Amino acid sequence: MIDLQDIITTKRELLSRATCSLSPINYSAGMAEDQKERYIQYLAEQNQDLRLTSDAMKLVLEDFMAQMKDLKDQVSSMESKHADLENRLSEEHKLRKSAERKIKSLQERLDYAHQERFGDRRQKIKSKAKTGDSDRNKEKDDYDGTDDTLRTDSVGHVQSPEVKEPSGKGRDLSNRPDGYKTTGVSGEVIEHPSDLTKVPGRIIERRMVRVFSFRTFLTEECFEMVHYAEPGKKPRWGYFPSEGHPEVVTRFEGTKATPEFLQAIAYEVYVKNVTFGLLHQWLTDMGMTVSKNTLRNWLKKGKKYLDELVCVLKSIALEKxxxxxxxxxxxxxxxxxxxxxxxxxxxxxxxxxxxxxxxxxxxxxxxxxxx
Incomplete structure (x- = not known):
């Protein structure tokens, strides 16, 4: 109701400003007393009608404002629901993207598994039909005392085991090697000696126990480049190695990888037939942040050098x-x-x-x- 009253007050001020400049007019000038009374009665009735009309308009406006308030509440509720739906849609979109990535990774694994499978190599062998068991009572009924009707199918024929005579020749040891190669790794062996001062008793014997470990890891190396300028020459970038560090920047041209790293991923892809998805997952699990497109670009950078290598090998193999x-x-x-x-x-x-x-x-x- 306060808002409605403010609106009415504002409208009255606007109307008063529009009519304030007009000079008042005396409508009862020159009228007789009875005419003035009738005129006053007419104005009173008109005022009563206007008051009733004003009250009715106020009631209508109150209903209209109440409806507007309800509509505002509904609009605010719908806006909040819309925001909730947008948040839920965003979360479901993220979950769908994650599920699609997992499905793609699993599909790549399945495709790789199918590449290694060329059909069922098992041979189906049909077993021979088993002969019916011999009936001992039927043999008795068929026997009439003559040798022709004598049957011994139900009696198991056990062959006497043959006794093998021991051969006088010994085993042929011509193919036996002179010595056996024990398990080992080429290169320097890392030894871990024991601290003899911690032994609680008398030492009887000491020996080394061999253990083989396989370690694969990634290393990030940073080479400090210096921007310098010689007298009379343009500024240049250069690497000046310190003692005990690599002499040159071990980076393959056009990439951020060393030749050994490119050799490793090329071996995984072209020799072991590992898909890019599994290769990317393998590098990611080892802590590297890299995209699949970057791996493809690195292999494309190295392919032109491999193509030149094939030409060189072909010329060497086809020498005169x-x-x-x-x-x-x-x-x-x-x-x-x-x-x-x-x-x-x-x-x-x-x-x-x-x-x-x-x-x-x-x-x-x-x-x-x-x-």
């Missing part, structure tokens, strides 16, 4: 007056949802200890050897 052996084989390669036969050519130069496999051209032609 060299003996080269060529042969072909085939393997099953998975393509989409089926397997296809792929031929592989191999070129071997035993003298130079070089072997090159050609599998880009999937046909049986020899263009891969002559190109």
């Amino acid at each position: 007056d060299s003996i080269v052996n060529c042969d072909e084989t085939w393997c099953k390669v998975r393509k989409y949802d089926h397997y296809k036969k792929c031929y592989i050519w191999v070129l071997v130069n035993k003298a130079r200890k070089t072997a090159i496999f050609f599998y880009e051209n999937g046909s049986r032609g020899r263009e891969v050897l002559t190109d």
